[in-house]
Amino acid sequence: MPEPLFRYIDENRDSAIDLMLELTAIPALSPRNGGIGEGRKADLLRKLLAAASPGKFLEFPLSDINATPPLRPNFVFQIPGRQSEKALWIVNCLDVEPVEELSLWEGDPFEPYVKEGRIFGRGAENNNQDIVATLLALRGMRELGIEPANTLRLLFLSDEKGGSSRGLKQVFQQAPHLFGRNDLYLVADGGSPDGLSVGISEKSLLWYKFTLRGKATHASTPHLGKNALRASAVLMRELDHLMELFPLQDPIFTPPYSTFEPTLKEKNVPGVNMIPGLSVFYMDCRILPDYPLETVEEAIGKFVAQVEESEGVSIEAERVLRLDSAPKTSEDAPMVGRLLRSLREVGGREGKMTGLGSTTPAAFFRKQGLAAASWRKVERTAHSPNESALIDNLLYESKVFAWNMEHL
Numbered sequence: 001m002p003e004p005l006f007r008y009i010d011e012n013r014d015s016a017i018d019l020m021l022e023l024t025a026i027p028a029l030s031p032r033n034g035g036i037g038e039g040r041k042a043d044l045l046r047k048l049l050a051a052a053s054p055g056k057f058l059e060f061p062l063s064d065i066n067a068t069p070p071l072r073p074n075f076v077f078q079i080p081g082r083q084s085e086k087a088l089w090i091v092n093c094l095d096v097e098p099v100e101e102l103s104l105w106e107g108d109p110f111e112p113y114v115k116e117g118r119i120f121g122r123g124a125e126n127n128n129q130d131i132v133a134t135l136l137a138l139r140g141m142r143e144l145g146i147e148p149a150n151t152l153r154l155l156f157l158s159d160e161k162g163g164s165s166r167g168l169k170q171v172f173q174q175a176p177h178l179f180g181r182n183d184l185y186l187v188a189d190g191g192s193p194d195g196l197s198v199g200i201s202e203k204s205l206l207w208y209k210f211t212l213r214g215k216a217t218h219a220s221t222p223h224l225g226k227n228a229l230r231a232s233a234v235l236m237r238e239l240d241h242l243m244e245l246f247p248l249q250d251p252i253f254t255p256p257y258s259t260f261e262p263t264l265k266e267k268n269v270p271g272v273n274m275i276p277g278l279s280v281f282y283m284d285c286r287i288l289p290d291y292p293l294e295t296v297e298e299a300i301g302k303f304v305a306q307v308e309e310s311e312g313v314s315i316e317a318e319r320v321l322r323l324d325s326a327p328k329t330s331e332d333a334p335m336v337g338r339l340l341r342s343l344r345e346v347g348g349r350e351g352k353m354t355g356l357g358s359t360t361p362a363a364f365f366r367k368q369g370l371a372a373a374s375w376r377k378v379e380r381t382a383h384s385p386n387e388s389a390l391i392d393n394l395l396y397e398s399k400v401f402a403w404n405m406e407h408l
Contacts, residue, residue: 005406008140009398016136016394017114019048023128024112024121030067030162033098037067038158041094042075045131045156052138055079055152058178060171062158072158072166076178079138081148083408086180088150090401091187091361091372092131093160093167096123097383104385118388126382129389130188130397131156137402149408150184160361168364179365184335185372186404188397189360195347195377195396198339201252201328201355202363204293206285207321208300210235214313216269216277228279229268231311236262238303239283245299248290253355258287282320286357289325323359326366333371342403347396375400 026044029035046057058076073094081088099109099122107113112121134154141148159167172179190199212232217225242260249256266280287296297319304317329336331353343351356374365372377393377400 004144005140005146005402006399008144009136009395009402012136012139013391013395016132016398017119017391019132019135020119020124020128020389020394021112021114023131024119024124025110027110028094028096028123029098030095030159031064032162037064037071038073038094039067039069039071042073042156042158045094046075048135049077049138049154052135053079053142058175060174062166062170064166072170074157074167074171075155077154077156079148079152079154081150081152083149084151085182086150087153087183088148088404089153089155089183089185090134090404091155091157091185091189092134093127093157093189093361095158095161097126097161097387101385106386109387114391117391119391120386120388122387124387124389125378126387127188127376129378129394130376133394133397134188134401136394136398137405140398140402141405146406148405152405153178157361164361164364168361172364172368179368179370181369183370184338184404185362185365185370186335186339186401187360187362187365187372187374188376189362190354190356190358190374191376191378192354193377193379195393195400196343196349196351197354197375198336198343198351199356199360199362199374200331200333200336200353201289202325202359203253203258203355203357204287204289204291204325205321205323205359206287206293206296206319208283208285209318209320210281210283210304211316211318212279212313213315214277214279214311217275219273219275222275225275225277226312227275228313229276231307231313231315232279232281234311235303235307235315236281238307239300241303242285242296242299246287246291246296248288250288250290250355252353253288253357255357258285258291259357260285287325289328293322293324323363326363329362329366329371329373333373335371335373338404338407339373339375339400342400342407346399346403
């Protein structure tokens with residue numbers, strides 16, 4: 001990458017901070033998370049993109065009466081390049097995670113501020129950092145008269161936090177012709193603190209809800225009831241054996257094995273002296289792509305039946321969410337090679353191909369037969385109170401994005 005483009009990005013640190021503060025102040029929460037949608041943020045972003053570079057907007061909105069305005073925005077900002085045989089896509093999401101446990105925040109999540117080299121606020125790291133890094137790279141190329149090497153398509157999506165049915169899935173339905181088999185797909189998601197992880201695969205995801213019904217009674221007469229909470233503990237212990245049934249490991253993932261974790265426990269009885277007749281808990285399963293989810297669900301069903309018999313309770317096992325892993329992106333895919341090379345050129349370090357335990361938009365590209373890779377440099381604060389983006393990470397990302405925009 002030409003040295004002037006590095007300098008431009010570093011010299012415009014303050015401008016990048018201003019953009020981050022402006023974007024993060026917008027509560028782009030989806031209606032299902034108590035917000036009004038991404039419309040206001042999309043409007044601002046269109047203005048910023050149009051000012052950053054000549055280009056063309058391609059719009060793919062979806063009606064949603066619960067949003068204000070009643071649309072969920074999805075759009076591409078397309079910029080011509082020196083070659084048009086293939087396009088480089090950089091994919092960002094507009095929505096942010098919901099705010100929980102407000103008492104744990106040091107300030108208002110949507111009144112962002114700068115402290116100790118970080119920008120704090122909901123959505124700062126996920127993924128306003130990536131949006132601003134993209135904008136800054138675009139501005140730098142225009143200011144320095146650098147034309148993108150390939151047609152550049154910057155894709156901005158709604159509903160990523162809600163499963164993408166009103167986002168990327170909608171764009172695929174409206175414009176399947178837009179996505180070329182030979183195009184290059186860089187998804188700003190996943191990532192690691194060292195900025196060396198290039199995501200090429202993801203685990204499958206299963207969420208289960210277990211509802212156990214026994215018989216409530218007073219704690220002094222347990223022989224008259226059936227303790228549903230105790231039966232829950234037995235079931236959790238039995239479900240631990242899933243690790244033994246599905247023991248394969250793949251070193252590209254961290255951790256390298258499938259995981260089966262009890263998580264949420266719903267409230268049951270109001271008093272310590274009451275034996276519960278109802279107990280509800282949830283389990284989160286992240287499963288290596290080697291295993292068909294049908295075999296995992298069959299094993300869960302057998303453990304449920306065993307505990308029903310041994311504990312004398314009834315158990316309803318309800319699948320809450322299922323996301324099958326997409327085919328792995330080839331290690332030889334051009335986008336993977338470009339990202340690895342850009343990490344050498346920009347940071348002087350060797351990247352590594354990794355798998356993710358979480359689902360990103362890259363999975364939806366892979367399911368369409370499109371060889372996507374995910375990458376960014378993050379501290380992984382996105383789902384936490386006092387979410388923050390490290391400003392140095394933003395500048396580094398911008399250089400990596402710019403390198404990919406500038407090189408064939």
